[in-house]
Amino acid sequence: MSHSTGPFIAAIDQGTTSSRCIVFDRDGRIVAVDQKEHEQIFPKPGWVEHDATEIWTNVQEVVAGAIAKAEITAADVKAVGITNQRETTVLWDKNTGLPVHNALVWQDTRTDALCKELGRNVGQDRFRRETGLPLASYFAGPKARWLLDNVEGLRERAEAGDILFGTMDSWVIWNLTGGAQGGVHVTDVTNASRTMLMNLHTLEWDPKIAESMEVPTDILPEIKSSAEVYGHVKEGVLAGVPVASALGDQQAALFGQTCFAEGEAKSTYGTGTFMLMNTGDKVINSYSGLLTTVGYKIGDQKPVYALEGSIAVTGSLVQWMRDQMGMIKTAAEIETLALSVEDNGGAYFVPAFSGLFAPYWRSDARGVIAGLTRYVTKAHIARAVLEATAWQTREITDAMTKDSGVELAALKVDGGMTSNNLLMQTLSDFVDAPVVRPMVAETTCLGAAYAAGLAVGFWPDTDALRANWRRAAEWTPRMPAEQRDREYKNWLKAVERSMGWIDDEDAS
Ligand SMILES: Nc1ncnc2c1ncn2[C@@H]1O[C@H](COP(=O)(O)OP(=O)(O)O)[C@@H](O)[C@H]1O
Ligand SMILES: O=P(O)(O)OC[C@H](O)CO
Numbered sequence: 001m002s003h004s005t006g007p008f009i010a011a012i013d014q015g016t017t018s019s020r021c022i023v024f025d026r027d028g029r030i031v032a033v034d035q036k037e038h039e040q041i042f043p044k045p046g047w048v049e050h051d052a053t054e055i056w057t058n059v060q061e062v063v064a065g066a067i068a069k070a071e072i073t074a075a076d077v078k079a080v081g082i083t084n085q086r087e088t089t090v091l092w093d094k095n096t097g098l099p100v101h102n103a104l105v106w107q108d109t110r111t112d113a114l115c116k117e118l119g120r121n122v123g124q125d126r127f128r129r130e131t132g133l134p135l136a137s138y139f140a141g142p143k144a145r146w147l148l149d150n151v152e153g154l155r156e157r158a159e160a161g162d163i164l165f166g167t168m169d170s171w172v173i174w175n176l177t178g179g180a181q182g183g184v185h186v187t188d189v190t191n192a193s194r195t196m197l198m199n200l201h202t203l204e205w206d207p208k209i210a211e212s213m214e215v216p217t218d219i220l221p222e223i224k225s226s227a228e229v230y231g232h233v234k235e236g237v238l239a240g241v242p243v244a245s246a247l248g249d250q251q252a253a254l255f256g257q258t259c260f261a262e263g264e265a266k267s268t269y270g271t272g273t274f275m276l277m278n279t280g281d282k283v284i285n286s287y288s289g290l291l292t293t294v295g296y297k298i299g300d301q302k303p304v305y306a307l308e309g310s311i312a313v314t315g316s317l318v319q320w321m322r323d324q325m326g327m328i329k330t331a332a333e334i335e336t337l338a339l340s341v342e343d344n345g346g347a348y349f350v351p352a353f354s355g356l357f358a359p360y361w362r363s364d365a366r367g368v369i370a371g372l373t374r375y376v377t378k379a380h381i382a383r384a385v386l387e388a389t390a391w392q393t394r395e396i397t398d399a400m401t402k403d404s405g406v407e408l409a410a411l412k413v414d415g416g417m418t419s420n421n422l423l424m425q426t427l428s429d430f431v432d433a434p435v436v437r438p439m440v441a442e443t444t445c446l447g448a449a450y451a452a453g454l455a456v457g458f459w460p461d462t463d464a465l466r467a468n469w470r471r472a473a474e475w476t477p478r479m480p481a482e483q484r485d486r487e488y489k490n491w492l493k494a495v496e497r498s499m500g501w502i503d504d505e506d507a508s
Contacts, residue, residue, distance in 0.1 A: 228244065231243050260466070
């Protein structure tokens with residue numbers, strides 16, 4: 001049992017590789033954590049699925065685990081907040097509560113051909129203008145369309161009113177609040193902004209966009225703010241506790257890093273990497289390959305928008321080195337291996353496993369290692385793997401500066417990869433700015449807890465939250481500018497070589 005005295009806020013983070021539950025006290029300190037990984041299912045090259053039933057079982061287990069470790073009961077928990085991997089799409093039968101198919105994960109590329117077809121028939125610009133997003137297999141709308149077109153009889157069942165659509169926030173909230181016995185079917189504006197079906201200006205489902213995507217709006221959840229009471233937990237250790245926030249995990253990290261002022265930004269290093277900059281009440285159209293998205297919306301307050309640079313593959317490349325290549329035994333070992341050599345030996349690794357996301361949005365790209373010679377060892381590859389994360393971030397910070405006109409003063413970071421000191425130093429060198437990590441690196445859960453706490457009056461306002469942010473570590477640039485520029489040019493050459501690998505025939 002921690003020495004914190006209650007009451008507490010619980011947060012559930014349904015992430016890409018695991019689900020976790022964290023209990024926080026009023027100072028934003030962690031009281032207890034429980035976490036469980038779920039299976040990654042790869043049925044074909046480029047396809048990635050999750051079993052939504054396994055995920056719901058894991059969520060129940062980690063909630064019970066965290067509450068037991070904290071040695072508290074539901075009476076001590078004032079609210080529970082939800083945060084989640086975004087875009088991952090599940091359709092389920094509202095009568096049985098059973099998913100109709102595995103969830104299609106955000107990294108899944110099976111809707112490439114569909115996105116190309118929509119681009120030809122409806123036009124790229126239309127989607128970008130209304131939803132803030134480029135047409136890409138990343139987003140939820142095309143995934144829902146694929147399921148409706150490919151699961152036998154599903155469209156008819158949807159038309160009969162038996163099917164519900166959700167990103168993982170909706171799935172978890174529906175189940176928490178009673179499932180087939182009266183569960184509430186809701187999502188929040190941040191998650192809805194990743195479906196390609198919500199109008200970014202009205203914050204409502206866009207019937208014309210949904211029609212062109214051939215997704216019936218009847219199956220979609222009600223769009224709510226990110227911080228309000230959606231319902232109450234029906235059963236289990238948190239029975240009766242209000243479910244009071246939902247935010248996509250990257251928006252939750254923005255909130256947890258207390259980036260409440262326009263121009264403040266954070267970058268989260270997990271399975272992928274996502275940099276978000278608060279742009280206040282402005283919907284900024286990107287001309288540099290960034291996404292325009294909703295940052296958060298607290299109850300009745302005005303929405304706060306954000307610019308986002310999304311990188312599909314960063315921590316998952318380290319996992320690939322461990323699980324598929326067997327070059328390391330643990331993710332942390334990559335640092336020791338990379339430190340056994342001075343540099344990358346001339347090798348550059350572009351991990352375009354799901355195509356390239358920001359700033360390119362090229363679904364025809366696939367992974368390449370460029371610059372190989374007999375000299376290159378697995379230690380050089382380990383360095384190239386870490387450098388890939390740092391160079392991809394550099395591309396995003398360049399795009400952010402172009403679109404917002406704001407020069408990066410410092411980069412606030414969080415996520416599992418930030419425990420890697422070599423990576424953090426490389427990052428500071430490549431983006432040429434200080435990199436700062438806060439005390440509570442679990443900013444995703446913290447952001448969801450903050451939003452839930454605000455909704456129930458546990459914290460009075462965002463100023464009270466700012467006081468909780470404390471710096472734990474900082475790295476400053478050490479690389480000579482001439483070396484940085486030379487190596488960046490090599491990186492950009494390698495990126496070019498990853499493009500155009502998949503042609504139309506492969507995509508279909
Ligand atoms: N020391 C490390 N060096 C490099 N990568 C790491 C290290 N520790 C963890 N990772 C990577 O970080 C990711 C886990 O971070 P986490 O924030 O938990 O991810 P997510 O929320 O996406 O599940 C994994 O992809 C793992 O490979
Ligand atoms: O679960 P994470 O941390 O990999 O985040 C995934 C993102 O939300 C995808 O958009």
